[in-house]
Amino acid sequence: MGHDVRYRVRGGRQLHGTVFVQGAKNAVLPMIGASLMAAKGRTVLRNVPIIEDVRRAVELARAIGARAELHETERTLVIDASSLSSPVLPADIASRFRGSFLFVPALLHRLGEAVIEGVGGCNLGSRNLDFHYNGFKRMGATVTENVGDDGDGVIHIKAGDLRGGTLYCDTPSHTGTENLIMAAALAQGTTLIKNAALEPEVLDNIAILQAMGAKISGGGTGFITVEGVDELTAVEHTVMPDRIDAGVFVMAAAITGGELNLVGATLEHLGVAADKLEQMGVEFHQQGAVLQVRRERTLRPINVITDEYPGFATDLQSPIMALSCLADGPSYIYERIFDGRFKLADELGKMGADIDVDGNRAKVNGPRGLRGAEVEAHDLRCGSALVLAGLAAEGETTITSAYYLDRGHAHTAERLSQLGADIVREVS
Ligand SMILES: CC(=O)N[C@H]1[C@@H](OP(=O)(O)OP(=O)(O)OC[C@H]2O[C@@H](n3ccc(=O)[nH]c3=O)[C@H](O)[C@@H]2O)O[C@H](CO)[C@@H](O)[C@@H]1O
Ligand SMILES: C=C(OP(=O)(O)O)C(=O)O
Missing domain, CATH: 3.65.10.10 (Enolpyruvate transferase domain)
Structure with a gap:
């Protein structure tokens, strides 16, 4: 910094x-988000790219209470998310990369809430998040925005009991699809996501979630169905x-x-x-x-x-x-x-x-x-x-x-x- x-x-x-x-930046970041949903065990990610976004993701995982070790020479990341302790995604880390928003589903399921002090990523013009927020709301979450001490907006999402439903993306958002899949994976009942993204990284993220025990079908078709399960297990996965x-x-x-x-x-x-x-x-x-x-x-x-x-x-x-x-x-x-x-x-x-x-x-x-x-x-x-x-x-x-x-x-x-x-x- x-x-x-x-x-x-x-x-x-x-x-x-x-x-x-x-290894793919846009695959490893949602996988780190997915690994935080496993309440037991250690996730091992291989072929991890040694890039600044991954370093920030490791810092952010630690900030919310996970143990994360990045073995740079081995390009391997080990994450133990058994003791998540804070729902706050602090601005000084989260506002430096877009993938920080992929931590939200884990926080909603594990701690019942997520507090988003900032979301980063490249400044490419408008980068809206309404598909994510609308999807979380359709699953039963409440989303409120408050002004923080520094005058910036802080988003507070309270999960309640997330339940499946029919969700959609107006356009096939990459991280939007990943976030809705992850939110649905541990929700009660069945979720249908329409107009889902088809990117290979989305499919790789579905693959790790399936290995963790999630029930997801339809990846790559634009219509994804997720049957909620009670828990996800830590696994080992090689990033595409x-x-x-x-x-x-x-x-x-x-x-x-x-x-x-x-x-x-x-x-x-x-x-x-x-x-x-x-x-x-x-x-x-x-x-x-x-x-x-x-x-x-x-x-x-x-x-x-x-x-x-x-x-x-x-x-x-x-x-x-x-x-x-x-x-x-x-x-x-x-x-x-x-x-x-x-x-x-x-x-x-x-x-x-x-x-x-x-x-x-x-x-x-x-x-x-x-x-x-x-x-x-x-x-x-x-x-x-x-x-x-x-x-x-x-x-x-x-x-x-x-x-x-x-x-x-x-x-x-x-x-x-x-x-x-x-x-x-x-x-x-
Ligand atoms: C970490 C990651 O995976 N980043 C990639 C991801 O970004 P990201 O997932 O942020 O990109 P999206 O696919 O969500 O965004 C594409 C477009 O949809 C709009 N939109 C998106 C979501 C939403 O809720 N509302 C809305 O209007 C955005 O403003 C943008 O104009 O996909 C982009 C498009 O392939 C890539 O350039 C980024 O490298
Ligand atoms: C726009 C990009 O990334 P991010 O969504 O992480 O800002 C990118 O990888 O070019």
């Missing part, structure tokens, strides 16, 4: 070699690979004209992004659990519309904006999920890019040679996109506010350096 993290990248090197895709981390490394190969083997990457998990990257000139070759990628041809321009899975992931929108700066003609990007996810355009502009933004649409006028500059990571994927731009730029790029990047990508400088990049991480 309070330190400025910067990455310095000197561009112009092609990347070659083998890289290990990290991070498809966004994989996508960024695909683009690192593409933007430098290199060739990489991505260990643990699954082409299917990239959804429409794989097709768009192929259209741009990336060649994929899946060999078991290793995805081989290379780009030899000139990059072609692309049209991208972000959408829920299996559509083009919004978390890969910034990285492909950086890539399309080098494409041989204008690319068009329509951001449908978030209403404020184009802060990157101005930063790329400092590096010589020419991007017109109009509301949620952007036109990237390629090709433009990029040159090194001092730029700011306004959010996590803005950070990964600026690293990509730096890899292709002439001269040195300094990326400030890079804590955001560290929120979601593990060992960025080490992994890229091993592939031939000239990149260092600095903390001051």
